[in-house]
Amino acid sequence: MTKEQILKEIKKDRNVTIKTLSLKIGISERKIKLNIKKLKLIKKLKRVGNNKTGSIITYFEYCLFFFPVTFVGVAALIFFAIFLLNSIGH
Numbered sequence: 810m811t812k813e814q815i816l817k818e819i820k821k822d823r824n825v826t827i828k829t830l831s832l833k834i835g836i837s838e839r840k841i842k843l844n845i846k847k848l849k850l851i852k853k854l855k856r857v858g859n860n861k862t863g864s865i866i867t868y869f870e871y872c873l874f875f876f877p878v879t880f881v882g883v884a885a886l887i888f889f890a891i892f893l894l895n896s897i898g899h
Contacts, residue, residue: 811836812844816853823864853896 814834818825827845831838845865848854854865 811840812848812853815841815844815848819854819865851896852892 811834815830818830818833827838827841830841834841845854849856856865857863
């Protein structure tokens with residue numbers, strides 16, 4: 810449940826801080842960091858930019874905004890859409 814809450818908050822505000830997530834969700838900052846690390850490992854989140862001015866976005870957003878709109882980009886979008894649909898079902 811916690812991972813879903815983190816994803817929901819990041820979708821609302823991609824610049825949300827660890828501290829804010831901790832306060833909103835009600836778990837420690839350490840647990841937030843651990844859950845974000847796990848979400849990155851299972852390819853649900855991606856860091857874009859540097860640690861100071863960057864943000865964390867979902868892989869779907871990453872595909873939409875950072876892949877070139879070419880055959881490879883379209884194929885990647887389809888792949889990630891299928892991946893997301895499969896992950897929602899589990």
